Each structure stands twice: as C-alpha cells, then as structure tokens.
Amino acid sequence: MSSKSLNGASISAIILSILQNGDSYGYDIINQVRQRSGEQIEWKAGSLYPVMHRMQTNGWIEDYWHEPEGERRRRYYRITPKGGKALEKERQKWMMFHNLLTGLWEEAGMEPGATR
Amino acid sequence: MSKSSEWTFDFERALATWRQFVSRNPAIRDADLEELEMHLRDAYDNFLADGMDPERAFEAAKDDVGDLALLDSSYGEVHREKHFRPATRRSEIAALHATASNYVKSAWRNAYRQKGISMLNITGMSLALAASLIIGLFIWHSLSFDRFHEQADSILRIEEDRGSWGRVARSPWGLSNLLREEWSGVKEITEVSGMRQSRTQFTVGPVDHLVSDVLEVDSSFFRVFSHTILRSETNNPLEAPNALVLTESTARQWFGTEDPLGEIVHYDAQRDLVITAIVEDPPEATHLPFDVLVRVPVEGRTIRWNSLGGFVYLILEDDTQQDDLISFLDNRKAEDVPGVVAAFSFLPLTDIHLHSEAQDDYRAGGDVQYLLLFGMIGVFILLLAGINYVNMATAQANRRTREIGVRKVIGASGWNLKSQFLLESSMVILLSVPVALLLVVLALPTLRSSTEVMFSSQLLLQPGTWVMILVLALLVSFAAGFYPAVLMARKQPVQVFSGMRTSGTSKQRVRKVLVGVQVGISFGLIVMTLIITAQMRLVSQTNLGFDQDQVVTLSPQQWSMDSFERFRQEVSRHSAIESVAVGLPLGIGWRYSAWKQVLESTGQEVEMELVPIGVRFVDAMQMNVVEGRGFREEDLGLDPAPLLVSESWASTFDDGTPVVGRHVNEYFGPIVGVVRDVQNRSLNTSAPFTLFQLTGDNVPGIVVRLAGSHIPEGLSILADAWDTVSPDRAFDYRFLDEHIQSQYLVEQRLQRFFSWFAGLSIAIAALGILGLAALSARQRDKEIAIRKSLGANVSSILLLLNREFLAIVLAGIVMASPVAWIYGSRWLESFSNRVDMNGTYFLAAGLVCLVFVVVSVTVQSFRAARANPVDALKWD
Numbered sequence: 005m006s007s008k009s010l011n012g013a014s015i016s017a018i019i020l021s022i023l024q025n026g027d028s029y030g031y032d033i034i035n036q037v038r039q040r041s042g043e044q045i046e047w048k049a050g051s052l053y054p055v056m057h058r059m060q061t062n063g064w065i066e067d068y069w070h071e072p073e074g075e076r077r078r079r080y081y082r083i084t085p086k087g088g089k090a091l092e093k094e095r096q097k098w099m100m101f102h103n104l105l106t107g108l109w110e111e112a113g114m115e116p117g118a119t120r
Numbered sequence: 121m122s123k124s125s126e127w128t129f130d131f132e133r134a135l136a137t138w139r140q141f142v143s144r145n146p147a148i149r150d151a152d153l154e155e156l157e158m159h160l161r162d163a164y165d166n167f168l169a170d171g172m173d174p175e176r177a178f179e180a181a182k183d184d185v186g187d188l189a190l191l192d193s194s195y196g197e198v199h200r201e202k203h204f205r206p207a208t209r210r211s212e213i214a215a216l217h218a219t220a221s222n223y224v225k226s227a228w229r230n231a232y233r234q235k236g237i238s239m240l241n242i243t244g245m246s247l248a249l250a251a252s253l254i255i256g257l258f259i260w261h262s263l264s265f266d267r268f269h270e271q272a273d274s275i276l277r278i279e280e281d282r283g284s285w286g287r288v289a290r291s292p293w294g295l296s297n298l299l300r301e302e303w304s305g306v307k308e309i310t311e312v313s314g315m316r317q318s319r320t321q322f323t324v325g326p327v328d329h330l331v332s333d334v335l336e337v338d339s340s341f342f343r344v345f346s347h348t349i350l351r352s353e354t355n356n357p358l359e360a361p362n363a364l365v366l367t368e369s370t371a372r373q374w375f376g377t378e379d380p381l382g383e384i385v386h387y388d389a390q391r392d393l394v395i396t397a398i399v400e401d402p403p404e405a406t407h408l409p410f411d412v413l414v415r416v417p418v419e420g421r422t423i424r425w426n427s428l429g430g431f432v433y434l435i436l437e438d439d440t441q442q443d444d445l446i447s448f449l450d451n452r453k454a455e456d457v458p459g460v461v462a463a464f465s466f467l468p469l470t471d472i473h474l475h476s477e478a479q480d481d482y483r484a485g486g487d488v489q490y491l492l493l494f495g496m497i498g499v500f501i502l503l504l505a506g507i508n509y510v511n512m513a514t515a516q517a518n519r520r521t522r523e524i525g526v527r528k529v530i531g532a533s534g535w536n537l538k539s540q541f542l543l544e545s546s547m548v549i550l551l552s553v554p555v556a557l558l559l560v561v562l563a564l565p566t567l568r569s570s571t572e573v574m575f576s577s578q579l580l581l582q583p584g585t586w587v588m589i590l591v592l593a594l595l596v597s598f599a600a601g602f603y604p605a606v607l608m609a610r611k612q613p614v615q616v617f618s619g620m621r622t623s624g625t626s627k628q629r630v631r632k633v634l635v636g637v638q639v640g641i642s643f644g645l646i647v648m649t650l651i652i653t654a655q656m657r658l659v660s661q662t663n664l665g666f667d668q669d670q671v672v673t674l675s676p677q678q679w680s681m682d683s684f685e686r687f688r689q690e691v692s693r694h695s696a697i698e699s700v701a702v703g704l705p706l707g708i709g710w711r712y713s714a715w716k717q718v719l720e721s722t723g724q725e726v727e728m729e730l731v732p733i734g735v736r737f738v739d740a741m742q743m744n745v746v747e748g749r750g751f752r753e754e755d756l757g758l759d760p761a762p763l764l765v766s767e768s769w770a771s772t773f774d775d776g777t778p779v780v781g782r783h784v785n786e787y788f789g790p791i792v793g794v795v796r797d798v799q800n801r802s803l804n805t806s807a808p809f810t811l812f813q814l815t816g817d818n819v820p821g822i823v824v825r826l827a828g829s830h831i832p833e834g835l836s837i838l839a840d841a842w843d844t845v846s847p848d849r850a851f852d853y854r855f856l857d858e859h860i861q862s863q864y865l866v867e868q869r870l871q872r873f874f875s876w877f878a879g880l881s882i883a884i885a886a887l888g889i890l891g892l893a894a895l896s897a898r899q900r901d902k903e904i905a906i907r908k909s910l911g912a913n914v915s916s917i918l919l920l921l922n923r924e925f926l927a928i929v930l931a932g933i934v935m936a937s938p939v940a941w942i943y944g945s946r947w948l949e950s951f952s953n954r955v956d957m958n959g960t961y962f963l964a965a966g967l968v969c970l971v972f973v974v975v976s977v978t979v980q981s982f983r984a985a986r987a988n989p990v991d992a993l994k995w996d
Binding site for chain 2: 029030031048049050051053057076077078079
C-alpha cells in the first residue's frame with residue numbers, strides 16, 4: 005500500500021466521520037487517521053488544512069478556538085447540519101460500493117477481510 | 121544526548137524563525153498561522169516524547185506540517201475561491217496577489233526546470249513573432265498608402281477605359297479645365313502630371329540637377345492634398361504661374377543651408393521658375409511621391425479627348441452624386457467624338473496603391489494578392505511556432521501529472537489549472553517579445569535593402585504598433601496555451617495517484633497531425649521558393665531577341681537627324697564605342713503606338729505595337745534577322761517607311777507567299793525583313809507582336825553599345841559629345857540591362873521574401889521536431905532499454921525512432937503537394953515564358969524536409985539509443 009498522501013475521493017468523508025464522533029483539531033485528526041489505518045495513511049498538515057478550509061467554505065464544518073484544561077489553545081472543528089447531510093450522502097455512496105464489492109468477492113469465493 | 125556543549129537548540133527561537141518565514145506569505149492569514157504553529161508544537165512534543173533530541177524533533181515536526189512551497193500554493197488556491205464570501209478587502213487583495221504570484225512562480229519554475237525546451241520554445245517563438253511582425257508592418261504600410269491626406273476619404277481619381285488602350289489613369293488633356301468651367305458639382309479639382317521614367321533637368325546657377333520625381337501641378341494641388349508647408353511667404357505657394365516648390369531634402373541638396381525662397385531655377389532648359397515654398401518630404405506611403413512641384417498653367421487648355429494629359433483628382437460637393445459626373449463626362453465625350461462609347465470611372469485615392477488596374481499609374485502599385493499571400497505566410501509561421509509550443513507542452517504533460525494531481529486534490533478547480541497553464545504559455549510568449557523586437561530592429565536594414573520593403577523603423581515606435589504586438593502576443597499565447605491547458609486540467613487525480621499513465625493515444629495523434637501540418641507548411645514554402653527561383657533564373661536567361669548587356673540608352677529631346685549624325689560621328693571614332701543607333705530601347709515596354717487587330721488567317725484579335733528604329737539599330741541591339749535583311753541607308757528615301765516584322769507575326773501568314781516584300785497597309789512601306797521575336801515588355805505581361813518601322817527624320821531615342829571593358833571611358837566620351845551637340849541639356853543615361861531588370865522588382869522581392877521566410881519556417885519547424893524527438897526519446901527510454909537488453913542494436917533503435925517521424929513527414933508532404941502545385945501553377949501563369957511545373961521541385965523540397973527531420977531525430981535519439989539500459993530500468 006502506497007497511499008501516504010491524501011486520497012481525493014475519500015478525504016472529506018473521513019474528516020466528516022471523525023468530526024461526527026466529536027469535535028477535533030488538525031493534529032488530532034491526522035493522528036486518528038494514522039492509527040485507524042494501521043499506519044497506512046499518513047496525512048501532511050500542509051495538505052489537510054487547505055481541505056478543511058475548503059470544507060468550511062462549503063459550510064460543512066465550522067471552527068472555534070478552544071483551550072481545554074492543561075492543554076494549549078487549539079483551533080477546533082465541528083460538523084454542521086449541512087456537513088451531516090454531506091456525510092450521509094458520502095456514507096450511502098461508500099456503502100453502495102462496499103456492498104457491491106463484497107457481493108462480488110463473495111461470489112468469487114474470496115473471504116471477506118482477507119488481505120489477498 | 122546533546123550534540124554539542126557550546127551550542128544548544130532553542131525551540132522557541134527556531135519556531136519564531138519559522139513563523140516569520142511562513143507569515144511572509146500573504147495567502148496565510150493569522151488564524152491559519154496560529155493553527156499551523158499549534159500543530160507544529162503538538163508534533164514536536166510528540167516526537168520529544170518518543171525520545172528524539174530537540175533539534176531532530178523540530179525538523180520532523182516541520183516536515184509533518186508539510187512542504188512550505190506546497191503549503192502556500194494550496195492556501196492560495198483555497199483562498200482564491202473565498203473572495204466571493206464577505207471578507208475584508210485587504211485580504212481579498214492579498215489572496216489575489218498570492219494567487220497571481222503563485223501562478224507566476226510556478227510558471228517560472230516550470231520554465232526553468234525545462235531549460236532546454238523553454239529555450240527552444242522562446243527561440244522559435246521570437247523568430248516567428250519577428251517574422252510576422254515584419255510582415256504585419258509591411259501589410260500595414262501597404263494599407264496606409266495615401267491615408268495621410270486630411271481629405272483622403274473623399275478624394276477620387278478619374279479613370280477611363282479606352283477600349284484598345286485599356287484602362288488609363290491619365291485623363292484627356294484639358295479635362296480639369298473643362299470640369300471647372302462646365303460642371304458645378306466639384307468642390308476641389310487638381311491636375312497632376314509627371315513621368316517617373318525620365319529625369320528632368322533643373323539648373324541652379326551653374327549646376328544642373330537631374331530629378332526623377334517631378335510633378336507638374338496646378339494651383340489647387342495643396343487644396344486637395346495635404347502636405348506640410350515648412351516655409352512660404354504666401355498663402356498658396358502655387359498661385360504664381362512660375363512657382364516652384366521643393367521638398368526639404370531637395371532644398372538641402374540644392375542649396376545646403378542657404379535660404380532657397382525666392383531663388384530662380386531654370387527648368388527643363390525652357391523656362392525660369394521661382395521657389396515659393398519648402399514642404400516636408402512626402403511620406404513613403406504615397407502613390408504620388410515627389411522631390412519637386414512645378415506649377416504649370418492649365419487654365420487655357422481646351423479638351424482633347426483622345427490625348428493623355430495629367431491625372432485628375434477631385435473632391436465632389438456633398439450633394440453631388442458620382443454617377444452624375446460620370447454620365448456628364450461620358451455624354452460630353454460622346455458629343456465631341458461621335459461614335460465613341462466613353463467609359464469614365466472613379467477610383468478612390470486610398471484604393472490607388474493596391475487596387476488600381478490602370479496601365480499608366482505614376483508609381484507601380486502593390487498587389488493585394490501578394491499582400492494576402494504574405495499575410496498567410498505570417499500566419500503560417502506563427503502557426504509553426506504555436507504548434508511547437510503545443511507539442512512540447514503536451515509531451516511534457518505526463519511529467520507533470522503529479523503536480524496537477526496534488527493541485528486538484530487540495531481544491532484547485534479546472535479554471536485554476538487552466539489559467540495556470542495559460543499563464544505559462546503567455547510567459548514564453550512575453551519572454552519572446554523583446555527578443556523578437558530586437559530581431560526586427562536588427563533585420564530591418566538588411567530586409568529593406570534586399571526586399572525593398574520601404575517602411576521605416578519609426579513604425580516600431582508608434583503606439584499602434586505596440587497594440588498590434590500585444591494583441592498578437594496575447595492571441596498566440598491563448599491559441600497555443602489553450603489546448604495543453606484543457607488537456608492537463610482534464611487529468612483525474614485518481615489516475616495520477618494510481619500511477620496510471622494518461623498517455624492517451626488521441627493526444628499523440630493530435631501531436632502527430634500538428635507535426636504533419638508543420639512539415640506540410642515548410643514543404644509548401646520550399647516548393648514555392650524553388651519555383652520562383654527557377655522562374656526568375658529563366659527570366660534573367662531568357663533570350664530577349666537582342667543583347668541587353670553593355671547597352672546605354674540616352675533620351676535626346678527634339679534632336680534632328682543632323683544633330684544625331686554629328687553626335688554619332690563624334691563618338692564612333694573611339695574604340696570604346698561599338699555602335700550607336702537611333703531607336704526606342706527594347707525590353708522595357710516602350711513603343712510608339714499600340715493597337716488591336718484581327719488576324720486575317722485565324723480571325724483572332726491580337727495586340728500589335730510599333731517601335732521606331734534607325735538604320736543601325738538591328739546591328740547595335742544584335743537582333744537576329746531570319747529572313748530578308750535589316751534596314752539600309754537607301755531605305756531612308758522610302759515613303760511610307762519600310763518595316764521589319766517579328767517572326768511570330770510573320771508565321772501567321774500561312775498563304776504560302778513570302779512575307780518579305782508584302783505591304784501590310786497604306787501607312788507602312790514594304791516588309792524588308794523578318795527578325796527573331798523580341799521581348800519588348802516584361803515577361804509577366806502578354807506579349808504583343810512587334811513591328812519595327814524605319815525612322816528617317818526624328819530621333820525618339822538613342823542606343824549605344826559600349827565595347828567590352830571600356831565602360832567609364834565610353835560614358836565620358838558620350839558625355840563630351842552630348843555637350844557639344846546639346847549644350848543646354850545635362851547628359852543623362854541609363855543601362856538597359858538594369859532598366860529591364862527593374863521591371864521584375866516585384867517578383868525579385870517576392871523571391872527574396874520567400875527564401876527568407878521559407879528558411880525561417882524550416883528553422884522553426886526543425887526546432888519543434890528537435891524538441892519533440894528529444895521528449896519522445898526520453899518518454900520511451902524504458903522501451904528502448906528493454907529492447908536493448910533483448911538484443912536490439914543502436915541502428916535498429918534509431919530506425920524505430922525515425923520511423924514514426926518519417927511517416928508524419930511523408931503525410932505532411934502528401935497533403936501539401938496539391939496545394940503547392942495549384943498555387944505554383946497559378947503564379948507561373950502570369951508569365952508568357954515560364955518554367956514547366958514538374959516533380960523536381962517537389963522532390964527536392966521533400967528531400968530537404970526529410971533530411972532535416974532525420975538529422976534532428978537521429979541526433980536526439982542517439983543518446984537514448986546509446987544509453988546503458990540499466991540506467992533507465994533501475995528506477996522502477
């Protein structure tokens with residue numbers, strides 16, 4: 005697996021999904037993606053932030069500055085109702101692909117979850 | 121763990137430096153900066169916690185934030201789209217500025233990275249721009265003729281179609297006077313006459329000046345035409361019947377720094393004139409150039425309908441219709457000359473240079489056809505350079521997929537990318553503009569002397585020229601940049617990151633077609649150059665029916681035969697003079713009269729012309745008598761005078777009886793001989809049949825053949841003898857061969873023009889093919905490496921790379937051949953004696969193209985073919 009850089013089609017779906025679980029900030033988002041992908045996906049801040057700003061322009065997310073106890077001040081992002089709708093759309097799309105592919109693979113006798 | 125005891129890493133200071141660096145970018149706002157800083161701090165803490173030393177942790181954290189160059193471009197693109205939202209004006213400007221400077225920066229980086237290709241592009245583009253600029257200036261110059269007159273749009277010239285004489289621009293003698301007296305609808309009218317072919321003598325004190333551009337004008341000249349009067353003491357300097365007006369440069373030539381006003385000048389050995397004004401030199405773009413204006417009285421002239429007087433220019437009253445005047449003239453002539461159908465017409469002043477069909481224009485005009493042709497060549501050359509750009513840009517597109525992909529993913533729209541690539545193309549063009557201007561300035565003097573394109577470099581300084589250059593540059597950059605921009609912007613990020621090579625075959629096909637077009641254009645231009653060169657060589661080698669070399673022509677004014685005999689005896693004593701004879705010089709279209717006549721044998725209407733010659737003329741001109749004999753002294757007594765006729769005319773009598781001894785009609789004496797056909801007019805006009813009649817009493821002209829190597833000596837003998845016979849006229853002469861050659865000025869200009877621009881187009885196309893071959897070899901380096909490791913040798917690889925180009929070249933040639941053939945034949949048709957259209961020109965031009973392409977491809981692919989396959993393959 006190569007994709008260390010951002011993958012265009014999925015990036016906003018991933019960010020929205022993370023924010024759906026709770027407000028977060030850039031560094032944390034990158035960490036979550038790295039951990040959840042088993043260190044397979046490594047986003048760079050320089051690439052992430054512009055995308056976040058773009059999503060903000062679309063009205064999917066909004067930002068606020070927040071300083072939790074004992075931590076430093078950070079720019080947090082939260083998902084908006086509009087962002088929720090966008091995520092729902094994305095989710096349906098990905099599920100459709102998922103069902104399509106799993107169906108095909110089952111027919112082909114490939115075990116779900118196997119890496120090869 | 122610390123690396124050194126003297127120096128310790130200070131995180132806060134390093135961070136401050138970083139902040140400062142990032143904040144310099146106007147695309148990154150304060151909030152963005154703070155966010156990035158917090159990110160960096162988080163990453164730094166994390167790396168420290170992992171056990172890294174502070175300096176390395178900072179580097180790693182910086183790395184985590186990402187490439188700063190990429191950072192600024194991504195922010196630039198994101199913020200660019202933001203300015204539709206309410207935002208402060210300052211940040212909008214900053215964002216726009218950031219976008220623009222980011223585009224310029226990446227365009228520049230890309231140009232710099234591809235130095236070789238950029239050089240090729242800029243070189244080709246500046247050559248093409250320079251060439252098309254020169255052509256543009258020439259076309260503009262031709263279109264601007266006579267427009268400097270304030271009333272240019274309302275000035276008309278009267279012309280008349282006189283049947284067998286053809287269309288003439290000179291009006292009947294006395295016409296302006298007739299209109300002044302009998303027609304009220306004319307606001308201003310002026311009559312101008314002059315003969316450019318001969319020179320007129322002006323005597324200032326003891327010095328004779330010979331001037332060729334002399335216009336004889338009436339007092340209204342300045343009321344119709346606008347010339348700047350620099351010095352004059354009266355309102356209308358041409359009022360006085362003996363007025364003389366000089367141009368600035370003539371005045372300087374005759375009088376130096378002295379004041380010429382009021383000086384008396386003896387004109388044409390006939391009358392005294394007084395200088396009444398100095399005018400600015402007329403602009404080069406006029407059909408009526410002059411050095412001197414001589415006032416002549418036209419007032420008392422009565423109309424002589426069948427004569428040729430001066431050119432009549434007029435401005436009609438506002439309420440007058442052109443047709444009214446035409447019908448007035450037609451009816452008036454029909455009244456005076458019963459049985460004649462008059463056909464007067466007008467030609468607007470501004471149409472004279474390019475659209476005149478008259479035979480007797482004061483100055484030979486331009487040809488719209490040639491103008492169109494030149495314009496087309498200009499467009500072709502720009503096209504060649506544009507294609508170079510397109511081809512190299514699309515060939516490079518693959519190498520830039522990653523860049524395009526990243527830009528797209530982080531939110532660059534198609535529009536962003538398109539403007540980015542358009543900017544790149546306009547940068548190449550903009551860099552080419554100054555180079556092109558420099559080339560034009562350098563080339564102008566040479567061009568002016570070799571093609572006699574007479575526009576000045578002054579034209580370069582006019583604002584209009586700059587607008588033209590700018591429009592041209594923008595047009596070309598848009599045209600050349602558009603396709604590659606669209607193509608590259610179309611790339612999908614998914615394709616980019618999945619490592620798919622988007623080398624669509626359609627794109628390669630486009631590139632091949634474009635190269636084919638280039639080869640076709642170059643090929644066509646080479647063919648035309650070869651045809652024109654061959655034809656011009658034929659013209660200069662054509663047997664004119666007489667020997668034009670070493671012949672000097674003199675124009676005596678009203679000499680008697682006795683004066684001529686004195687002159688002849690005086691000069692023929694010297695060995696430097698081979699022979700002297702009376703007669704109009706041949707080969708330059710001069711004749712005593714011309715008419716149309718129906719041939720008895722075929723019933724066909726043909727043109728005839730009569731040239732008066734003396735007894736020794738046939739010998740002096742070395743004409744060939746093929747039947748009968750030339751004229752002899754004893755023929756002088758015959759009345760009417762006898763004839764020599766041309767071979768081709770003699771051959772139209774197919775009734776078996778010999779031509780010699782015949783009488784043509786009651787105006788001519790018997791035919792005493794038949795001579796080989798003489799080309800009396802330039803070869804690009806239809807040739808009439810020539811009759812030579814013996815002249816016994818008047819001297820229409822003198823031809824002198826000088827002996828071999830004694831030209832200066834012979835000329836001084838002629839000058840001395842001239843002064844004894846005709847002391848009041850300055851000696852003036854002209855070499856016949858030069859005079860004959862000058863008739864082909866337009867064609868010679870065309871030939872040089874074509875050679876220049878064909879060469880240029882080949883050079884530009886070769887640059888393109890060179891670059892493309894290089895890119896093609898580079899793109900296929902892996903294929904070549906694999907072929908080599910499988911045992912292919914260098915020559916087979918060269919063949920492989922050449923093959924695809926050869927196919928393109930052949931296709932281009934095949935496409936262009938019919939066009940070149942048609943155009944070439946049509947051009948040749950205007951010559952009475954012309955080279956055959958045949959395959960040789962096409963073969964030669966094709967070979968030139970092939971050699972060019974094969975050499976450039978081979979040179980470029982040689983490196984790829986020679987390279988060690990390991991180098992190309994080890995990277996994957």
